[in-house]
Amino acid sequence: xxxxxxxxxxxxxxxxxxxxxxxxxxxxxxxxxxxxxxxxxxxxxxxxxxxxxxxxxxxxxxxxxxxxxxxxxxxxxxxxxxxxxxxxxxxxxxxxxxxxxxxxxxxxxxxxxxxxxxxxxxxxxxxxxxxxxxxxxxxxxxxxxxxxxxxxxxxxxxxxxxxxxxxxxxxxxxxxxxxxxxxxxxxxxxxxxxxxxxxxxxxxxxxxxxxxxxxxxxxxxxxxxxxxxxxxxxxxxxxxxxxxxxxxxxxxxxxxxxxxxxxxxxxxxxxxxxxxxxxxx
Amino acid sequence: xxxxxxxxxxxxxxxxxxxxxxxxxxxxxxxxxxxxxxxxxxxxxxxxxxxxxxxxxxxxxxxxxxxxxxxxxxxxxxxxxxxxxxxxxxxxxxxxxxxxxxxxxxxxxxxxxxxxxxxxxxxxxxxxxxxxxxxxxxxxxxxxxxxxxxxxxxxxxxxxxxxxxxxxxxxxxxxxxxxxxxxxxxxxxxxxxxxxxxxxxxxxxxxxxxxxxxxxxxxxxxxxxxxxxxxxxxxxxxxxxxxxxxxxxxxxxxxxxxxxxxxxxxxxxxxxxxxxxxxxxxxxxxxxxxxxxxxxxxxxxxxxxxxxxxxxxxxxxxxxxxxxxxx
Amino acid sequence: xxxxxxxxxxxxxxxxxxxxxxxxxxxxxxxxxxxxxxxxxxxxxxxxxxxxxxxxxxxxxxxxxxxxxxxxxxxxxxxxxxxxxxxxxxxxxxxxxxxxxxxxxxxxxxxxxxxxxxxxxxxxxxxxxxxxxxxxxxxxxxxxxxxxxxxxxxxxxxxxxxxxxxxxxxxxxxxxxxxxxxxxxxxxxxxxxxxxxxxxxxxxxxxxxxxxxxxxxxxxxxxxxxxxxxxxxxxxxxxxxxxxxxxxxxxxxxxxxx
Numbered sequence: 001x002x003x004x005x006x007x008x009x010x011x012x013x014x015x016x017x018x019x020x021x022x023x024x025x026x027x028x029x030x031x032x033x034x035x036x037x038x039x040x041x042x043x044x045x046x047x048x049x050x051x052x053x054x055x056x057x058x059x060x061x062x063x064x065x066x067x068x069x070x071x072x073x074x075x076x077x078x079x080x081x082x083x084x085x086x087x088x089x090x091x092x093x094x095x096x097x098x099x100x101x102x103x104x105x106x107x108x109x110x111x112x113x114x115x116x117x118x119x120x121x122x123x124x125x126x127x128x129x130x131x132x133x134x135x136x137x138x139x140x141x142x143x144x145x146x147x148x149x150x151x152x153x154x155x156x157x158x159x160x161x162x163x164x165x166x167x168x169x170x171x172x173x174x175x176x177x178x179x180x181x182x183x184x185x186x187x188x189x190x191x192x193x194x195x196x197x198x199x200x201x202x203x204x205x206x207x208x209x210x211x212x213x214x215x216x217x218x219x220x221x222x223x224x225x226x227x228x229x230x231x232x233x234x235x236x237x238x239x240x241x242x243x244x245x246x247x248x249x250x251x252x253x254x255x256x257x258x259x260x261x262x263x264x265x266x267x268x269x270x271x272x273x274x275x276x277x278x279x280x281x
Numbered sequence: 282x283x284x285x286x287x288x289x290x291x292x293x294x295x296x297x298x299x300x301x302x303x304x305x306x307x308x309x310x311x312x313x314x315x316x317x318x319x320x321x322x323x324x325x326x327x328x329x330x331x332x333x334x335x336x337x338x339x340x341x342x343x344x345x346x347x348x349x350x351x352x353x354x355x356x357x358x359x360x361x362x363x364x365x366x367x368x369x370x371x372x373x374x375x376x377x378x379x380x381x382x383x384x385x386x387x388x389x390x391x392x393x394x395x396x397x398x399x400x401x402x403x404x405x406x407x408x409x410x411x412x413x414x415x416x417x418x419x420x421x422x423x424x425x426x427x428x429x430x431x432x433x434x435x436x437x438x439x440x441x442x443x444x445x446x447x448x449x450x451x452x453x454x455x456x457x458x459x460x461x462x463x464x465x466x467x468x469x470x471x472x473x474x475x476x477x478x479x480x481x482x483x484x485x486x487x488x489x490x491x492x493x494x495x496x497x498x499x500x501x502x503x504x505x506x507x508x509x510x511x512x513x514x515x516x517x518x519x520x521x522x523x524x525x526x527x528x529x530x531x532x533x534x535x536x537x538x539x540x541x542x543x544x545x546x547x548x549x550x551x552x553x554x555x556x557x558x559x560x561x562x563x564x565x566x567x568x569x570x571x572x573x574x575x576x577x578x579x580x581x582x583x584x585x586x587x588x589x590x591x592x593x594x595x596x597x598x599x600x601x602x603x604x605x606x607x608x
Numbered sequence: 609x610x611x612x613x614x615x616x617x618x619x620x621x622x623x624x625x626x627x628x629x630x631x632x633x634x635x636x637x638x639x640x641x642x643x644x645x646x647x648x649x650x651x652x653x654x655x656x657x658x659x660x661x662x663x664x665x666x667x668x669x670x671x672x673x674x675x676x677x678x679x680x681x682x683x684x685x686x687x688x689x690x691x692x693x694x695x696x697x698x699x700x701x702x703x704x705x706x707x708x709x710x711x712x713x714x715x716x717x718x719x720x721x722x723x724x725x726x727x728x729x730x731x732x733x734x735x736x737x738x739x740x741x742x743x744x745x746x747x748x749x750x751x752x753x754x755x756x757x758x759x760x761x762x763x764x765x766x767x768x769x770x771x772x773x774x775x776x777x778x779x780x781x782x783x784x785x786x787x788x789x790x791x792x793x794x795x796x797x798x799x800x801x802x803x804x805x806x807x808x809x810x811x812x813x814x815x816x817x818x819x820x821x822x823x824x825x826x827x828x829x830x831x832x833x834x835x836x837x838x839x840x841x842x843x844x845x846x847x848x849x850x851x852x853x854x855x856x857x858x859x860x861x862x863x864x865x866x
Contacts, residue, residue: 458658459819459863485792526793526794529794530793531823531826543808546801549798550794553765
């Protein structure tokens, strides 16, 4: 029904193309891990520990003889899943709250946005540590924490964009047609704030990957034997001088994933934000 | 200033096609047309401010000096001193963070090399000339503190600062209320007369142009379709587009109800202005013209002198003319 | 005389300006001050004034987008501001609006047919596709245009779409706020003629708001001149043009070239 009208510039911005390439790489590898990995990522062969990279173990093995490529691939999938679920949950609640604030205005808007400000001021890691202390560390807690910190971000973006859309004549026309605030929010406001929300979502995806890695590093994310870039890093830390490659590879993966989504988000903003749109002849 | 067969093209889109104009010192020329007709492009031509992507051909002469294709630094010497411009939106043309006095005095100090106190005296004199009351305190105010009409007067003062011999006014009254617009028009006319300064008044508003100018050029789709003395062209238009435009304008004779009790309808021009790159190759108005003949869409009508200084480009007039000549 | 369709009795609307100083009470802007008017079915009332004269606020009051601080707005004898939110939404099918900016008044992300049918859906009517086709034809567009998006149309065509949406519920009153001001002269004439056609076909009453006295004079039986929120002169269009009583009306006449 509603269509996202994005006018593609004749030349796509460089950051968009690089971002899309990196994201495609990470997502592709994560998807591939569903059907195929070179080895079982959890199979320990103590005999083969600290194997160097060769034809069998492409990037070598770790201190327990597990294949690093397989672990990185499954970890990518875990990371994507956590980020996706967390951003979707946080985004949906945040956008809903932002739309509500914008539609109702007055003290409701003030209340929602002040609470969002408080949420903004709350350090995400601290919140995750607090939740883990209460419920015990698990992936679900990590997802919940990351989702929670996303709520105020999306609420702000949604409300700011929605407030602009509310001043447009077609919204007044919808009111004249006899629609109420909620129908207008659903039919007109939501489709018209989709672009900035999607841009924000992409950038938040990068933030969520980073947050998941940090939580896993602290042992508050994915629990063994499920691999995670963050935990691979923390485990490699003690072996830093003996086997530096164990720390380098997961670190590189985090950089690629975060950079990819950040660039993609920036690029999307460049082509959808009219204020940044350069004049084209 | 003289324009001879000046064209401006952006790729395949021709924004201006072989425009010929002559502006004598101290005269007032109006350029009218609807949005996208090329009237603003013509104004920019006079200022040498065509966007980089546009390709200009033809001849633009200022006091006999050829300026078409001249580089930016040559044009810059002539801007402000010989040709100056004012725009539609006076707020956008003023730096909101600068006091009005500083905005007006800066070019005087930079270009004319005046001292601060001399520049101030000139600014006060200019404000007085353009009818800004209490100029002393205006100099200290910021643009948002004065009304739209006053802002336009400030811009006119700014444009006059270096005594240009030609002032290009692009839709100077469109953003203003009718009463204020009227006073701005009268001011421009008075300035043109007292300073012997030529004025090019670009507007979509026929009533405004009629009041402001002696000569008029009607534009459509990048072509000047008709030009001549203002009273002559508006009183006895010959080009079908000019006739349509005048008929479409609500006025006294198309008001009220007809004998059947139904409200009188306005004369309309069917269709809408096509985008620049979809304009017909021949007469730009073909396809919308009600009196179209076969050659209209294919062949470009040449401007035809109709007497009393009136010139129109239309095949029908050419035929009538040739017919009259033969018999 | 028939019962009036629309009556405004002593309507005022004030806005509180942002506070300039902490201790001083905020300034109050009176956008509309004690305006009364009546409009009979099928008649057209013009409202003329410069920017800031309160004419758009008056339109918003007639449309019940805003509540007056004083006075009442009666439409077909009912006080619109006394209705419940639901009843007001249902009542809206009888009075509709056309806006100034043909680019802003249509949702860019919705097909034209969807936008035109919106008032039907909102007021619980059925049979929309056939009705949409009918109004598209009425405003001089093709039925296939319902499948297109607003950016595929020119300004004049968009204003036709906006008018189609406004008349789709067969309203008794149309409020047109600067509906032709953003259009080129030749297109403006087309839209004005269209409004006159619709008015005769549907027996539509109109409140036609414009800063351009010439436009108002050509489409309105009676008009009302506003300045700074006050109604300074009202009466038959021909009388107002022939012998304006107020100096301000006279200056508007001169400015419009009439």
